[in-house]
Amino acid sequence: QVQLVESGGGSVRPGGSLRLSCAASGRTWSPYAVAWFRQAPGEGRKFVAGIMYHGKSTGYADSVKGRFTISRDNDKKETDLEMNSLKPEDTAVYFCAARDSVMYSDNSADFPYWGPGTQVTVSS
Numbered sequence: 001q002v003q004l005v006e007s008g009g010g011s012v013r014p015g016g017s018l019r020l021s022c023a024a025s026g027r028t029w030s031p032y033a034v035a036w037f038r039q040a041p042g043e044g045r046k047f048v049a050g051i052m053y054h055g056k057s058t059g060y061a062d063s064v065k066g067r068f069t070i071s072r073d074n075d076k077k078e079t080d081l082e083m084n085s086l087k088p089e090d091t092a093v094y095f096c097a098a099r100d101s102v103m104y105s106d107n108s109a110d111f112p113y114w115g116p117g118t119q120v121t122v123s124s
Helices: none
Strands: 002-007 010-012 018-026 033-039 046-051 058-060 068-073 078-083 092-099 118-122
Touching: 002 092, 018 033, 018 092, 018 118, 033 068, 033 078, 046 068, 046 078, 058 068
Parallel strands: 010 118
Antiparallel strands: 002 018, 018 078, 033 046, 033 092, 046 058, 068 078, 092 118
């Protein structure tokens, strides 16, 4: 299994930036893809960004394209999400997820491993 822990959440004003990190441990010697999802109150978990194991391919939700950047460092077993130009609608709990595949997915059901989540609040 792969264990995940997110960090870096917090409160920021509209237009601000935050950097989330996801630290992996456990069976990390096998290839695993990572994605970030988010869940706002009263909504389901939605895909934000994904990155394949070797980092050669990434994908983003339309709502965050051009503002968010996902990256990973397999030596450090860390996947980051750089979030810029934040908007109030970005407010949510952000989850890091992993799956036993080199390729990510935008479907939360494809991910068996999840972190506990970190709150991001964008408000003036």
